[in-house]
Amino acid sequence: MIEIQSELEGKHFDLFKLEQLLKPLGYSIGGNWDYDHGTFDYKIDDEVGYQFLRLPFKAIDGQLDSKGCTVMMQRPFLLSHKYQRGIDDHAEIGNASASFNQFQEPVDKDASFPEKYIEVGRSLVREVESALLH
Numbered sequence: 001m002i003e004i005q006s007e008l009e010g011k012h013f014d015l016f017k018l019e020q021l022l023k024p025l026g027y028s029i030g031g032n033w034d035y036d037h038g039t040f041d042y043k044i045d046d047e048v049g050y051q052f053l054r055l056p057f058k059a060i061d062g063q064l065d066s067k068g069c070t071v072m073m074q075r076p077f078l079l080s081h082k083y084q085r086g087i088d089d090h091a092e093i094g095n096a097s098a099s100f101n102q103f104q105e106p107v108d109k110d111a112s113f114p115e116k117y118i119e120v121g122r123s124l125v126r127e128v129e130s131a132l133l134h
Helices: 015-025 095-100 115-133
Strands: 012-014 037-045 050-061 070-073 077-083 106-108
Touching: 012 015, 015 037, 015 050, 015 070, 015 115, 037 115, 050 115, 077 115
Parallel strands: none
Antiparallel strands: 012 070, 037 050, 050 070, 050 077, 077 106
């Protein structure tokens, strides 16, 4: 994980409006959200896993699944997940579990981030700052 300092840190946004601004730029709500925090993710590449720019936020007024929720942005970071190739030895079999466990477990959830994408991540942060703050 590589943190990127940003003017976004500490800024407050209406979550619905924030989502409307970030989706056209290629961001999606990350799968690791909860009622009080979440992330917007931008997939930079899928070289031997996935490389993301992650924009974390936390709810400061309301819950993420409620109308009018206000969130505070936190420090963006670059993240790499490496997945094993082939069949997952620990996958559960069955219709019910297959609908939830359809993806392989990461080999390394905090894999080293490819050097060639670090400047891409910084550039993406500047693009988001420009779209949201200027």
